[in-house]
Amino acid sequence: MRLTVNGKAIQIDAEPEMPLLWALRDLAGILGPKFGCGIAACGACTVLVDGAPVRSCVMPVSQATGDIITIEGIGTPEALHPVQQAWIDEQVSQCGYCQAGQIMTAVALLEANPAPTDEDIDNAFGGNLCRCGTYPRIRAAVKRAAGAPAGA
Known part of the structure; x- marks a missing residue:
């Protein structure tokens, strides 16, 4: 599966129903989004998909077809957002x-x-x-x- 995360194309081997959160954390090594509840109730896993905030703990990775931005993608240590x-x-x-x-x-x-x-x-x-x-x-x-x- 191919994703665009923080402006970079990445390739991962994931089941289509795997939550985006686990694809990001476990397969892509992007640790900013956190696991909080697993039912989209707390917001700790929020990322942007095509500019919209989504709860990555419940979004199947197969539905994340747009540009995905995590906390790692909005600023740098030299130039904070x-x-x-x-x-x-x-x-x-x-x-x-x-x-x-x-x-x-x-x-x-x-x-x-x-x-x-x-x-x-x-x-x-x-x-x-x-x-x-x-x-x-x-x-x-x-x-x-x-x-x-x-x-x-």
Whole structure:
């Protein structure tokens, strides 16, 4: 099976019904998306497929036919994505387990809506769980990233 992940074509040997999460982690060695629940309820496994946030724990790899972007594909240590920088500036992360999924949800939200309201943010993140309860910081980071210049 051929996938495009973070702008690179990769070849994997996977059963069509294997969840995308396990294809990424176990076969492609891409460890940013995390396993949290296995039923699309927590958001730790969120990746973008053709720009839309999807729960990779329940998406069969055979359905991931578009461009797949994981947390590893949105910035570099030298040039963080504005959402990554906002996460640092707002000190969002506590334990950090859910953060890759939270960040990918924020990236998708800001691509679709560059100036989200509190309600827009709450709606976009309604299914992303954070056991540490950093929701106010997540909202602040999304607003900070929304105000960042492109490419910052």
